[in-house]
Structure formats: C-alpha cells, structure tokens
Amino acid sequence: MSDTETRKRSAPRPTLIAAVVVGCVVALLVVLLATRDNAADSASTASLEGKRAPAIGGDLVLGEPFDLGASDRWVVVNFFATWCTPCRVEHPELKAFADEHEKLGDARVVSVVYDEDPDLVKKFFEENGGDWSVFDSDQGRTAFEWGVTGVPESYLVSGSGIVVEKIVGGVTKAELDAMIAAYSGAAVDAGAGSGP
C-alpha cells in the first residue's frame, strides 16, 4: 500500500504526496471497517423463500409416503437430529402442532433426518411420540437441496409447494400457528397458500 513512497523523485514533495494517498486509502478502510456489522449476523444469500420446494428424496423411515405440493395443506418440513438438543426441545411443540392440525386438516409436519442413523430416530419417535412422516437424510442430499446449514431448521411450505418461510432454530407451535394464520390471510394476494 505504501510502496509508492520511495518512488517518484521528479515531483517536488513526492513523500508528502505518497503519505497523503496512503492516509486517504487507510482512512477509507477504517471508515469501511467501522461501519460493518458483525459477520456472524449475516444470513445466506441463497434463499428458498418464494421458490418451489425441492423434493424430499430419502427413504421413508416412519409414517406414510408423502409428496410435497401434491396436497392442499400447509407443510412444515423439519430438519432434525436426535443428537441436537434444541431439536429434542422442539419435538413436543411439533407434536402438539401436528396433532391439532391433523384434526383441523389444514397442515402437517414432515421431518428429515440430518446426519444420523435412522434406527436412532425410530427409537426416539417410539419414546417421545409423534406419528408424522420421517425421511432419511439421503446422505445429506436433501439437506443440500434445501440449503440447510444446521439443525433444527424448518421450512413452511404452502399447499402448492412454495416455500414461504425458513425458520432457523427451534420452532414453537404458537409461532407456526401465527405464521400460517398470517399467510392464509394473505394467501389470495400471494397466490401461494391454499388454506382452508
């Protein structure tokens, strides 16, 4: 950056000029650095939101076979693993959500295993309840297609198969209900939802 300093002999005060140039460049750098946010806060630029949901390709571990976008219900696609504590914490919430909306018939939950032996997942569901469809991780392919970077991560997918919301971290039933209510209200404009 300051390598111009020793050169340019012909100008009257070359060092002064070089010093001013270096000073300005560094000042710009300082201003730039001072106005940056913390890097950890920034999210990925590739968002699925508003796009068609990718297929879920893994083998079925539990529940019935299921095709995204082929139903008229909201779908919560949940990526999880039993080794992840927040996933275990959110499980009862998902269960409550699934039970209620099963009765209402307007939404359902689908889980995708994230980097884990499916047998452990079966055991977990036996112990903790929950009777929705669970798919295997397909060696990470499904999570890749959805752009999952960690678990738990959930996606709210409309009946027509469009991803409307990505939720990083654990979900609560109330949160999901509120989202569905909001999107169902705006469904006519967005052309995405097809709630009851």
Next chain:
Amino acid sequence: MNAALGTGGVIIGLTGAIGGIITVLMGIGSKRPHLMAMARTYAFMILGGGVLAFAAMERALITRDFSLEYVATHGSSATPALYNFATLWGALEGSILLWSLVLGLFTVAVALKFRDRLDDPLVAWAMVVMFVVCLFFFVLMAWPADPFKVLSVVPSDGPGPNPLLQNHPLMAFHPPMLYLGYVGFTVPFAFAIAALITGRLGEGWLVETRRWTLFAWTFLTIGIILGAWWSHEVLGWGGYWGWDPVENASLLPWITGTAYIHSVMVQERRGMLRVWNLSLLCATFALTILGTFLTRSGVLDSVHAFSDSSIGWLLLSFFGVIVAVTVVLVGWRGDRLRAPARIDSPASREGAFLLNNIVFAAFAFVILLGTVFPLISEALADDRVTVGVPYFERMSMPIGMVLLFLMAVAPVLPWRKASMETLATRLIWPGWVGAGALAFAILTGARGFAPLLAFFLAGFAAGAALRQLVLATRRQGWRGLVGRTNGGMIVHLGVLMIAVALAASGAYQIERDARMCVEAETGCPSTITVQGHEITYVGSSENVTAQKTEIGATFLVDGKEYTPALQLFPNGSQTIGKPTVKNTLSSSVMLSVTDPPGDGTVAVKVIVQPLIVWLWIGGAVMAIGSLMAAFPGRRRRPIDPVSAPIPAAGPVRRPDEDQREPVGAST
C-alpha cells in the same frame, strides 16, 4: 481478593503509563534531564502493574476462583494444570492481559538498555510512544475488556476453555510466542516515531533497534510456525495453514517485518530508503493492531475469532491514530530525508533488496486485500463473496516463486554493481544444485509444473546460501556461521525447507477414508496399505476423566501403536477429534477417527503427506539462524570499507566475502 489485586495491578499500570507520558513530555519540553530519566521508574511501575494483574489472574485460575467472570466463563475445576494456566490467554480479556504484561516487559527492557541515555530526546520520545501504547492496553483492561469483573452470583464450576484449546500442549506456547513477536515490534516503532519527531534520522537509531526488530521477528516466526503445527496436529484434516483472517493477521506484520529486515541493510550500507524503512516499521506495528482488530471485533468470520466486539471500535481508533501520526510525520519530515546516494545498477545487492521489498509489499497487499475484500464488496457493491484458500494460493504461488528466485540470486550479488560475468560464475554451482534437486524429485515420482519449479528454485537458492556459508566458514571458521549475512543464510535454508515442504505436502497429499474391522470381513478390512504404510486396526478403548470422555481407536502404523480418539467434553455438545500423526523425515501418516468406534469396527481417515516435518524443522532452523544473525559480531567501524575493495589497501582481511571476492574466483 483476586479481583482486588488484579484491578489494583491495572490501576498501577494505568497510573504508570499516564505519569510516564506527562513526566517525560514535561522533561522534553523544559529540557530537564532528571524528568526524562524518570521514565525508568514509570516503566517499572507499568511492569509491576502488569505482573500483579497477571499473577492475580493466574491465582484466580489456579485456585478456581469462580467469582471472577473470566474464570467462571473460561475455567473449570476439571481442566488439567497446563491448560488451566494457559486459559489466561485463551480468551479476549486474558489475551489483552498477557499483551499488557509483555508490553510492560519490553518497556522496562528498553528503559534498562538505554538507561544512560534516557535524557536524550530521541530515547525520551521513544519512551513516550511506548507509554502511550501501554496506556492504550491498560485502558482496554480498565474498562471494555476488564478481566477482573466480579459475578454477584458465584457459580460452583465453569465450562472450561474451548475444547480445541485444551487437547494439545502447543496451544499453551503458541500465543505467548506470537505476542512476544507482535509486542516486540512496538520497540522499533517507538524509535521510528521518535526519530521522525526529533528529525534525527541518521543511522544511529537503526543500529540500536536492529536487534529488537530481529528479536520480535524471530518470535513472530516461531509463533506462526507453532500455530501451524498446532493446526496440523489437532484439526485432523492434514492442513496447517488455512488463510483464515486470524492467520493472515499474523502473517501481515511478518511480511512487512521481513521486508524491513532486508531493506534496512540497504540503509545501513548505502544510506538509502530511509523513509521507506520508517514506513515499513510503522506499517508493521499498525498491522499488528489492525490484525488484533480484525480478529477480536467479529467483523470477519474466522474459526479463531473471539466474537466480543466491545473493544473493536477502540482497536480500530488506535489503528487510525497510529496511521494518522505516521502519515503526518512522514509527510512532514519525509522529503527532507532524501538520501544523496543512488542505486548504481539493478544488478546489485541493493537492487535485489529493492525488488525483494516490492515483492513483499505486493504480497502484503494481496493478503490484506483478500482478507478485507468481503467487507469491501458487501459495503460498496452489496455483493457477498468469500475470498478463500484457492484465491490466496493462486496469488501467493507466483510471489513465492519470485521470492525463491531472489533468494537464489541476491546472496551472490555484490553491493553497487555486478557484472554478468560475476553472476554467471557465482551462480553456476547453485544452479546445478537446483538441477540436482529437480532430478531427484522426478526420480522419486514428483510431477506437475508448480511443485517441480519450486523444488528447482529451492535447490538453487539452497546452493546460493550454502555457497555463502561454505566460503565464510572456510575463511573465518565458526564465525562464518554468525553475523547478519551468514545467520541470514541459515534463516534462508530454514525458509527453503519450509518452501519445499509446502510444495510437496500440498501437491502430493494422499487421503483415504476407510471403514476397518478388528476381524476382517468383506468390505471391512483389518489392514489397509496407503502409500506403502501399513495400517492395522487393533481395537477401541474408552477413557473417562473429569475433564473429558475419550473414545480411542488403536491402530498399528507400520508396526507402531497409535490411538486417535474422539473426545467429548461434558460442557460442549460437540465431539472433538484427536488425530495422531506418525512423523518420519520423508512422510507423515495422520489418522483421525471420523465415527465413534463400536462393535469392532471404526471409520478412519488416513492422510499421508510427504515432508511435513520439514515445516517444523525449517521453523527451528529459521529461529536458530536468526539467533546467529543477532549474535554480537563486532560492529562495522565507520572506517571499514563498505564497497568494492581497493587493491592497494594491503593485506587486511575483510570478512565479508562479497566485498572481497575477486571476480571469477570460484576455483
């Protein structure tokens, strides 16, 4: 108690720094020597404060005083003694504490070294600069990064340091080395600023600070190498340098420092490049602060970063002040410092040093640009990009090749001017050494343009370095191994070992993932062979201590037992791999367990890399070489001839062969 002691230490240090600045400045202003001489007292006061704070924190860690927030968040009762001791520099507040202590040591060292000259305005100003830097770090400790914060509710235990920081002893040594390096550059910086302020830019201050710079540079080198070694031993992917912002932050001052060590010789010999050298010293120091900012403020993503950003703006402001002061002083004084001398020919030692400096400056520019570019891009173009390893490798490879070539040519160049004939004669044998290295590499199966070119150039440069050492020892005996030029050649040999190891391990790494069983069955062998190394799975074991649970898998590598493991720390949810490395001079075999072993089977990653140990050996050689270079040879007397020999001057032997050696006398 500990908190009170520590806070007391911080206050003492703070007072010492403020008192020192005021007193010495008054002394300079009123030309009263006794005031300036008081710098020594204040220096001891700062060191005392630093020692007290350090001791208090260590005491708190050792006695597990969880009433201190720092101990409660980073210590634990289960941490073994060494790592517990090292926890002091394992997190932000503690690392500032260590920094202040080292800074105190350097301040006292300067005050003692120059005790007879403290009333000299140059030294007095240097002391003021040292005090200002001390003040900054003690202010950090007094307020935004207070290590002695007390918790109102005292927990019974803490989570312990980051698991990655407590599974290899190297982690206890790498940061202190790095800090000795970083902080060491404060001394030449202080003298550079003092020289600019007083306008005394003669060579005097340079000679005074040369060894300080070399000292700082040596420790920075050791720190960087230890960091790379730690990464290689602990992270388990066979890498040692990831071009991570934190690593780049340590490399930047190293590069400018290296450039300085070379170009300063031009100034001493020929009186040229004064402004440039001053700027390099100031840039080196400013880059240590910028690096600290980048790694401590969380603006850049990094595996090493401490995410606390409360001190970020202070570090950035300090960096801004340093640059502003330097720029103003250089702009004010710079044009009066012009050296009368000129470089006679590009084909001369000074020409080579100049080129070396330009290459190093370009190197530093590329690394700085790559490191901060994601921020620039996001701010100016709203475009999020990552600048990662491939970029840095692609950019640094040609730079490295040019540097290797310069290392081959520069040592044989005489000062002032070389004829082609001289060059052709002196370089022919180094050239053949390079060809020999190349032929050997081809015979052992090495292929690919870049690594082979690197081997040739490294052999070439090694030939040039050895030539110098052989000629010097032939003439001077063991003294031919010490002193700047000869010590420097030993450092070059170390660098060349590292260059060869970098090229080979990067290009010829073999990696294999395997599932292995104790009892071989189809698809699950019990013995595999990777690159001629036979690896047999023996069985697994579990070892539970209060600190951690370790699940090990034992292998025989060429008949010798190694147990890589997975470690579970009670507080952390993550599993940390603990790889093992079998080192021989020609290759290293790294084993890391990728899945917990069970039922007589295990998933293992085997990485075989050639010549890895030469990275660490090369680092050691560099350290030894710089010791040799700092070895107190006799100073050049003003009347010693500095350039071409005068034939009629009689039989006086000049030790520096480059000045003496008659053209064409290689036989």
Next chain:
Amino acid sequence: MTRGRRRGLWIALAVIVVGLLAVGVLDQGERTDAQRARDLEEQVRCPQCRSQSVAQSETPSAKGVKTVIRDQIAAGRSDEEILDYIASAYGREVLLDPPGSGFSGLVWALPAVVAIVAVAGLVVRFRDWRPGPSAVVSGEDRELVAGALASRQQGEGDGD
C-alpha cells in the same frame, strides 16, 4: 574456469532443467474423479462453518456437499456446472474463489495493477539511476585509506 567452459555448463544446465520440467509436466497421469472431487471440495466452504473448506470439514453440511459433488461428477457435469449448482443451494458466498466478473473482479485485477505499476515504477527509476562517473582513485586517497586501515586494531569482527 574458462569462459567457454562456463557457457557450456550453463547451456547444459538450461537444457537439463527444461527437459526435466517437461518430463514432470507431460508425464502426469489423467486426473481421476477422486482427485477432481477433492479439488472441488477445496473450493467450497463448508456451509455451516466460517472459513473451512468442505474438504477440511466433517460437519453434516460438508458431508452433504461431498455427496452431491460425487453425484454430479458421476453425472458427467463440468467443474463450473457443479460449482454453480452448489452456489444455487447455498449462495455464491460458499464458493471460496471470488468470481472474476463484476465488482469482485477487482480482487483479481487490483493486485495485477499494483504489480504492473510497481514494476513500471521500478524500471523508470532504474533508468534514472545511471551510474555516476566512477571515482578516480588518486594516490592520496589510497594513502588515506591505508593509513586509516593501519590505525585501527587488527583482528576482525564479522561482516554484517
């Protein structure tokens, strides 16, 4: 060493080095799929990490990317296609090499510009640096030097 012999040695050296380098470049085997996969893995950041590449990481998201890279190679995609595909899932920022076009092209162009400017500046300056008239050493000078050298102590320090 005579001039002729030295020239011969240099020519032989050049021939041997160029020949050996040619052998080293031409005699390389085909790049295997595994090597290709490895090279690609080194160019993609592990999505859940901060700066490690997929090759260096055993995290679940890195494993997923590795699987996909192998799938794509098996499907016969080119390196660029594979990288674009990964970028479509995780965003351009997971590619460790900044793109050469647009604003981020600057990160490639600026060092080149700086290098060219630096070398040009150096060349210009070296042109200015004509060697001054070589000093004529008079007998008086020689006496002065001899006197100075004789007056100082014998026994030598090292060269610096």
